[in-house]
Amino acid sequence: MATAAISSVGSETPVRRIVALIPGLLLLAAVGYAGKIIEHSIAVYTKANHITFPNIEYVLWAIVIGLMIANTTGVPRIFEAGVATYEFWLKAGIVLLGSRFLLGDVWHLGGISLILVAVALTLSLSFMHLLGRAFKLKPKLTSLLAIGSAICGVSAIIAAKPSIDADDEDASYAIAAILALGAISLFTFPLIGHSLHLSDKAYGLWTGLAVDNTAEATAAGALYSDAAGKVAVLAKTTRNALIGFVVLGYAIYWSSRGQAQAVSNKAAFLWKKFPRFVLGFLLISLLATVGVFSKPQLTSLANLSRWAFLLTFAGVGLRTNLRELGKQGWKPFAVGAIGEVFIALLTLGLVYGADRFLHL
Amino acid sequence: MPEIIPTAPRRGLSLDLYAVGLALILALLVRFNIIPPVQW
DSSP states (O other): OHHHHHHHTTOOOHHHHHHHHHHHHHHHHHHHHHHHHHHHHHHHHHHTOOOOOOOOOOHHHHHHHHHHHHHOOOOOHHHHHHTTTHHHHHHHHHHHHGGGHHHHHHHHHOOOOOOOOHHHHHHHHHHHHHHHHHTTOOOOOHHHHHHHHIHHHHHHHHHHHHHHOOHHHHHHHHHHHHHHHHHHHHHHHHHHHHTTTHHHHHHHHHHHHHOSSSSHHHHHHHHHOOHHHHHHHHHHHHHHHHHHHHHHHHHHHHHHHHHSSSOOOOHHHHHHOOOHHHHHHHHHHHHHHTTTTTTTHHHHHHHHHHHHHHHHEEEEEEEEOHHHHHSHHHHHHHHHHHHHHHHHHHHHHHHHHHHHHOOO | OOOOOOOHHHHHHHHHHHHHHHHHHHHHHHHOOOSSSOOO
């Protein structure tokens, strides 16, 4: 899959590695742009013919086209390395999106997110462990599933795996379950949000708190509205910032049981696991707040962020192989799915409460 | 078993740094009007 493709070009020269990315990058751009053209064409056609039709964002089209390619013809090997860069574009897009937030907004919404994340984290980690025990999953697989669903999906699992000395097989199962559930949430969250008439801020916050993978959380937010997408990214970034603390907690737990190496320098461990793009996001937000950019320049930065996300959303569809995801055991998926429903309901309740008492 | 191979955490770190680097370079290019206004 995508990650394997990156490792396979690891031993080549930098120029060859960059050249190997070109076909996949072109595919990402083509799929994403096709989504944009479809959205535009439908809008023009329905307007010209006075047809009332809900605007379906390019995000959905790009993901659907990607899914169709990945699950029919498959993504040929030559495109794999470039398609795997979707995560890079996601992070660059998030940093650039910092220009659309004043630090005061980050402080207000990020602070609310942080409180909600802390509550949701404690409850969801405990719930996932109870579930894992009930389904008799291996304890480390349960830990990985709990970290993946409570914090930030695949990156959290990858960060935690060496720290708790988990098996490759456990990590693969946990990643597959999280990816499958992320794909499902892309289609269910916007429907639930619309049926509950959630505001853009409430929906964005809910998505950022409940959807595991950053790419899927960004896409599920953007599927609702531009404003919801923005809030989803902020809430998800706050969640991502806590990855080090949770992984450290698990590393200490497993080392105390003699099943992982002890953590000697906790501060260095936290810094090593801290996602650097969060700092980039805050830096760009700070620069925008102190007036480094003019209004047209802020528009350009926001548009650059949209282009980066366009590549990301195409990649989300292209890397989701439903057949591969179906091959995993049913138990990790069942534990993940029940856990996800619990987390979605819990965070929805928290967001309702925050909307009412903290005035989002 | 699914064909997903978790990679070393170092990859995640360098990916973040490259992404931040690219975003900051783009921000500088926009700030000093070196690239034309970006349309969507």
